[in-house]
Amino acid sequence: MAEKPTNARGTRDFGPEVVLRRRYLQQTLQQAFERYGYRPIETPALENLKVLEGKYGEEGDRLLFRILNSGDYLKDASLAQLAALAPEAQHRALLPHITEKALRYDLTVPFARYVVQHQHTLTLPFKRYQMQPVWRADRPQKGRYREFVQCDADVVGSRSLVHEVEFVQLYAEVFTALGLRVTLQVNHRKVLTGMAEVIGAPERVVDFTVALDKLDKIGEAGVLAELAQRGFTEAQCQAATAFFALQGSVETALAGLEAAFRGRSETGLAGVAELRQLVAWVAPLPLGTATLALNVTLARGLNYYTGCIFEVKSDEVTLGSIGGGGRYDDLTGLFGLPGLSGAGISFGLDRIYDVVDELGRWPTHLATYPVAVLVANFGEAYYPTAFALVRALRAAGHSAELYPEPKKLAKQLEYANKCGIPYVLLYGEAEANHQEVIVKVLATGNQVRVPLAEMLSGKGLVSLPAA
């Protein structure tokens, strides 16, 4: 016997129940995106490596799923030259010769490519949403998959803070619709820059924020150790601790930042001012089950952010971030179109699924199997009528199927039961003699007789007892 097949590591199959639940999440997002004026685009799973490489840092490059070139992929490689290299250098040296495409790693970089490539047909500001899988060769673990769906809303061609206000509302609206309590953490890249300036390491903002970003995971002592390891002086580390305590109410934290930045960092003050404006505009807008909070240690790793930074966490389930985003002032510059400001947010569909699932918050209508009627099979003699019945039901908008074999009725009823099909239609010898159809309601066992002609007219299910 053949070996039992398996999924590729870190990937999953989705059965009908799961697909319907995922579809519900996607439709909730899609409707929200469209109410907010975002328009859908789709980009291919395969991108040229030139587009992806160098956009996600060294770590990201390592996590790209690369496609081996087709045919004789070694034809441009010299094995002799390769063999002369140190063994651990060989795979890196061969790489550019045997692969030129990879699977997309996120939706933001493909969007930037899209904007540059289609710039002459786009009306700016261009607001788009995109819901597609992305792939990362990460080590699989709880809440982390190698193939997962991102749902992004981005705008390009506008520096207005109106979009950040809209992102807060959009997050709040979606998570309220899904019945999830969440915290929308916000920070500003200029605040991070300000902190680096205040501690006396203005040129090392990236190193500083990468360490700071881990506060949630490794605590204050851990961050201090990491800063020291990255070569920050003891005085700099000490200065940094002042910022760790700034969690808490947005107003308190902003005031604390402002005090720290005054006279020391113009950039930091500009970041505080923008956050304050955002908070003021959001204040009168109802946020449902979401809370806006400032997190001055939020950095989100990605270095392309230049303004506000967002991250969403569930208040009820511990599972990393379920969304994030921010403003990036020059993403399209990487592809030769400088000066276009953009901003966007992402929803992590798979993690949101896990949260809703863990909390059991699926809407009840998803429990109902969409197939409504099974026409029982009493043998080929009845097929012409059975086919006509099924057709009439479908034409009336019902979901209907003929059981494919003339098995014992008990077996057919069991199939309907297992599949959650509420109605079974019986049309056998007795019914044919009376030119009628028996409609059985599985949940109650009730039966109703309906004239065959009425059932064939498509009106036969109108007056049925509830299932």
Added chain:
Amino acid sequence: MAEKPTNARGTRDFGPEVVLRRRYLQQTLQQAFERYGYRPIETPALENLKVLEGKYGEEGDRLLFRILNSGDYLKDASLAQLAALAPEAQHRALLPHITEKALRYDLTVPFARYVVQHQHTLTLPFKRYQMQPVWRADRPQKGRYREFVQCDADVVGSRSLVHEVEFVQLYAEVFTALGLRVTLQVNHRKVLTGMAEVIGAPERVVDFTVALDKLDKIGEAGVLAELAQRGFTEAQCQAATAFFALQGSVETALAGLEAAFRGRSETGLAGVAELRQLVAWVAPLPLGTATLALNVTLARGLNYYTGCIFEVKSDEVTLGSIGGGGRYDDLTGLFGLPGLSGAGISFGLDRIYDVVDELGRWPTHLATYPVAVLVANFGEAYYPTAFALVRALRAAGHSAELYPEPKKLAKQLEYANKCGIPYVLLYGEAEANHQEVIVKVLATGNQVRVPLAEMLSGKGLVSLPAA
């Protein structure tokens, strides 16, 4: 300046208009699949090579997009051993050491894997549909893409011909709904076997059908040449020509086949009997814009078919097949679960798109941009009210957005025009003084004044002039 980025060869971006059109096609299919009792599943884009290799013939193996292993992908390879091989043998020898995953090539083999892997939780017969992209490293050309979407309906665990009847109806229903005239070509694997038996080459049915399959493309002379080249004798080639003429009315062709098979091929006769039964059951069912036709040369290349074979062609546009499928009696046997009969059909979404597009048959509602209202931007002083207006419109189910910058009104109206947004709301100084909002209908230039309170209550768009 950076080089202008491009799509990977054979792949495409889809802008908002195209996405909405593709969504319309997918929704038409999805609704039909669900009315027919098929349930949705999804499988990952990445499959282990073990699952895919050897399932699509040599050609298929060649066209798989293979994923390079992560990290030091050369660590299990010996370059010294490799260098000792002939240059043209090297890439084949290295392959198993550096790649173990590939992108899915179709949806049928992943479905077979799914059934075997989840067999203990499935209720048989299991009817599933699946609409996902597949990837083939084919040479791109008109109507052929390297990334394209297949939409499949399959059933596993039933030998009943009821499913084939259903496939004919499903094809007919979908293409009728899309307004496309199509021919549903049908054949039977046993008819192909019968023909191979009749010409005296029963053991060479695969070679025979591969050549025969090309009749459409290369004509009778071409097929004869190919048969000869494949080593069929002149007598065998001569005998084969009798079958070329069997096109035409289904009844005529079936009668011709029957005459040819009588006394010479039991298998062939069994195929004819099944086709005849199918045709008889389908006859009273309306097929809308579709026509059922027998094509005795139809083979569809894939060797896993064992019963009826289907292929769909547009009657109006010349573009290869836009759908196909058939019965396969032992697909899951490849994964260690023998004896499960399956059957299925596929819709080629991208080619169907091309046909609808070429014929200009998109429904008119797709031309309407889903964003309904633009709130004009008169500066930050008006933002609190503007945010509240947008919020009220969205809460009432409308699509609405605030123009992000306080540019000249003409510029903002131009944006609305280009995006096809029918209504623009004005709330500036004069309107604020009167506590009212002006609603401008772009198509006509008409303006209506609505009290601000009414607009904020969400009822403000109810009594508007048509756009």
